[in-house]
Amino acid sequence: MLNKLPSSISALLDARANGHSLPAGLYVREDVFEADIDVFFHNHWICVGLDCDVPEPGDATVIDIGKTSLILLRDDDGEIRVLHNVCRHRGSRLLDPGKTIVSKLVCPYHTWTYELTGELRYAPHMGKDFDKECRSLKPVTFKSIGGLIYVCLSDNPPEDIAILEQAMTERLAPYDIRNAKVAFQTDVIEDGNWKLTMENNRECYHCSANHPELCVSFVDLDFGFDPETLSPEDREQAEEHFRLYEERTNAWESDGFPSAAVEQLADCATNFRTQRLIIAGAGESQTHDATAASSKLLGHMTRKDLGDTHLWGHNSWNHFMGDHAVVATVIPLSAGKTLVRTKWLVHKDAVEGVDYDLDKLTDVWVATTDQDADLVARSHAGTLDPAYQPGPYSRFSETNLDKFASWYIDRMRAHGY
Amino acid sequence: MLNKLPSSISALLDARANGHSLPAGLYVREDVFEADIDVFFHNHWICVGLDCDVPEPGDATVIDIGKTSLILLRDDDGEIRVLHNVCRHRGSRLLDPGKTIVSKLVCPYHTWTYELTGELRYAPHMGKDFDKECRSLKPVTFKSIGGLIYVCLSDNPPEDIAILEQAMTERLAPYDIRNAKVAFQTDVIEDGNWKLTMENNRECYHCSANHPELCVSFVDLDFGFDPETLSPEDREQAEEHFRLYEERTNAWESDGFPSAAVEQLADCATNFRTQRLIIAGAGESQTHDATAASSKLLGHMTRKDLGDTHLWGHNSWNHFMGDHAVVATVIPLSAGKTLVRTKWLVHKDAVEGVDYDLDKLTDVWVATTDQDADLVARSHAGTLDPAYQPGPYSRFSETNLDKFASWYIDRMRAHGY
């Protein structure tokens, strides 16, 4: 018969074997999903948007993280604010999903009216003695790191975001993401657990068979390979590639562009990795022919040969190139549904059809994202199958998944599970 | 970490603070929804339909209340019957949702055949000695009060329905709702908890910002206002309005039309309120210009100036005017879905296009119902948000919500929660 009582989450964490994917329950159970939301999306820093989502004072956009709804806005002084989208009267949503322009935040229910700072200005019918002070919209702890908005929904945000902040502030400066323009955005809902989405992003073992468009510019060798199974020609090519890394990294760094890998993937709250990667072929950009898609470069960039500054977080991935950037955030919707929101950024003055062709800009990652959604869905479906058992990660090209799974277990433990 | 065990329902009830909206769990949790169905929809009287839903012998209509399906019908003797829509053989539904005309109730599965009284008449294949007596369709306890059908699904229906019955039998008599005609009906499914639907109906604080059509004829002052924040002109107008109430109520009552408020909103099982309200402007009816929509008045009415007899229950609201009535019943579908069924009633002999214009008859409440559905949905979404915390009710215009919330807590307690 069935075990009438399902395993505790703690027992599932215990059952994880090093070097192997997670026990099924950690991917598929709704109680684990609730715990994940609590631990990884409420008690860790997550990347949720960009300064340039709200370029002008009064610009506002709503970001939903599970049942939590946030308003990201730029106030009258040009400052970024992140506020809970919940009226302090009877809880009504103030703004609908999507973007809008506001001068005040007026609740449509009973017209309680807040300043863009969140301060309650007007609350009709509440009496002259009503204390408006304690009824401001609840603010959310956030940081803009090089133009990327990280929030933490808990009262005790992990302090080790400082390492990420230090590394990325310098690396992102030349791209001036804070003043970029969002040229395009897609929302793809993957039929899989968010951890499968992240695992899929952290290996390129699947790239050659699944991402023909991406493989023009992206070098899967960078994310690991099995030297013993390479042909002599391929091995020579791999060795040449890593010689080139030393050369390029030295050259880039001596030109003032930090490039070497910085990562914090274990024994930490804030999980990230960054490195300046070589772009293959024409070497400029992640496009169908590896040449730049935008003739107006990002920010203060003057060169197209500075590779791809990649940045991972536990709910995001990013590629910053000379001409454009691709930034993706991941929001779990349920144990088996995950939103992947991808934005393509160009210089704020770049004009579509003049400085860049939108198809060329977006083709590669639109295709890659769709391909990944299919892979995550078939992976999730298999994980649901009683015949699934955790499989072995490749010790060459899936070590980062092993680290991610170990970090996941550690963080769950750190939060009492 | 999360509390691994969610609060008990009892703890949620304890957590409610007077003067404030309910703790989130009471609006959004499915276990609370199940408890609500048990307490408020199975163990209290609920309004589910009208005598005039089934005007002729053989007319039948199916009313679903959660998983419970009822057949409201008029039998061969012209009597109203309410029966469970469950065959006593293997449980098949006898009738499909909606209206029909029947001479017997024949189960489509194995043709068990019942009289319109519910008596089992024919049960093939069951043998000559089969005792049909104990296999009648199960009857439902009901009362027709002035033509409104109240049912109670429990074996111990609350006795204090008597107060409602006494008040409304007299007040509804002139409208002769029992013999009215249902001119129009809408079913709107609101994306919110039924208690938010009821709270929304019990205040008019939100009217001026949301219901331009209704505000032509409806006076939001009647449901409370903050005297200190009125302008001198508005205060004078308010004082004039309440002087007018005294005058009108006296005049109506001396003409034999009970008008003063009668309410039972605390320390009771059966929650209701009735009062004859002043209609604004032209003063006749809740239409776009406050004039009557039907030239043939309801029942025995001879005057259009008798205002709006409003009646609240815990799952219904009603407005009875000279020319027509609007009656609405509320059926919860899940913690976050609620059916609002609205009917527009006219004199049984009133002819569409001759005596009344259907658009004029229905415009105001069709618009109001849609507007309310939007408000309830945004209220429910906010209540789901971890950032929600119960907010303060206005002590001027939300006292009836405070009373409703307190009554809700009391009734849950009375049923052992």
Add this chain to the structure above:
Amino acid sequence: MLNKLPSSISALLDARANGHSLPAGLYVREDVFEADIDVFFHNHWICVGLDCDVPEPGDATVIDIGKTSLILLRDDDGEIRVLHNVCRHRGSRLLDPGKTIVSKLVCPYHTWTYELTGELRYAPHMGKDFDKECRSLKPVTFKSIGGLIYVCLSDNPPEDIAILEQAMTERLAPYDIRNAKVAFQTDVIEDGNWKLTMENNRECYHCSANHPELCVSFVDLDFGFDPETLSPEDREQAEEHFRLYEERTNAWESDGFPSAAVEQLADCATNFRTQRLIIAGAGESQTHDATAASSKLLGHMTRKDLGDTHLWGHNSWNHFMGDHAVVATVIPLSAGKTLVRTKWLVHKDAVEGVDYDLDKLTDVWVATTDQDADLVARSHAGTLDPAYQPGPYSRFSETNLDKFASWYIDRMRAHGY
């Protein structure tokens, strides 16, 4: 108040009264559904497909049983194989739902490549010392009985399948189902519990009122009748029918065609019944006029007058006739959703439009299946109703339902519930 703790499954099993349908919870609760999947679909033999679903080497079809996905294929040696559709690497689905042709089974994720036997042949990036031996696709225990594929997902398949195997191997031989052709297939999702689907199939009490097309060729008397309620003419007709059975059964058996009923419906794991039934009217086939739909008879059949060899299992029903066969398998999807997959089989060389007319072949059971889906849905809806209570089975025409319900309780008990 509600019982805060719902009854245990064991208490529901205890509550079942002989001669009556099951307590509601056994039909509608999701925890019972999970238990049913465990007991009846993982620990008993279930019929899931046909040899002739995969007629040629390399043919493969995916069969989903709840969250379990199976690959039924024919390997390079022409042998049938049933394998779990779960890659041994990270669990990805290998094949999509539906039919396909394969030379190897290649996981689309990281190109792990398996032989059609399930053996892992190629696993890139895993290192030279990686042990592929222990990473074959997991095989599934199965039997092909006369061309019908039965699987058992547990390690201890019930041994009493032998009785079914012995009976059906001989009976099905002349039809050569192993080499038939699937001429048509439908998937109907019924809005009801799988046990209601099976109950519906095990009685013909509902046939006369619901299946006009089927009743041309199918004799509902075969599944029981109440002799006392028949008219003298009908009783004479019934007696004549059963006299005819004796005559036909003797004649068929003396011609070498086993025909008498064989059944195992109690005190067993493997629940089945078979009998050669008389076809009414023209006597050839279950078509609109009871004449054969295919001029090319099945397998080695040379006669159209050999009736209908019916076969029930606990998740299947089948009718084998001279010209064609109808086989149906039942897969529960949730407590209230059940997949009924029906296939129409003809001789492998029969050509549509030449040897058979597809409409004539399929009309009767397409209509019957739709009618049954409606009945199961209204039965399930009633079972959900709090007013439902288990009803009495007819002791004439529902004895097989009573046996099925008793067998269900016994098997649940045998598995520890």
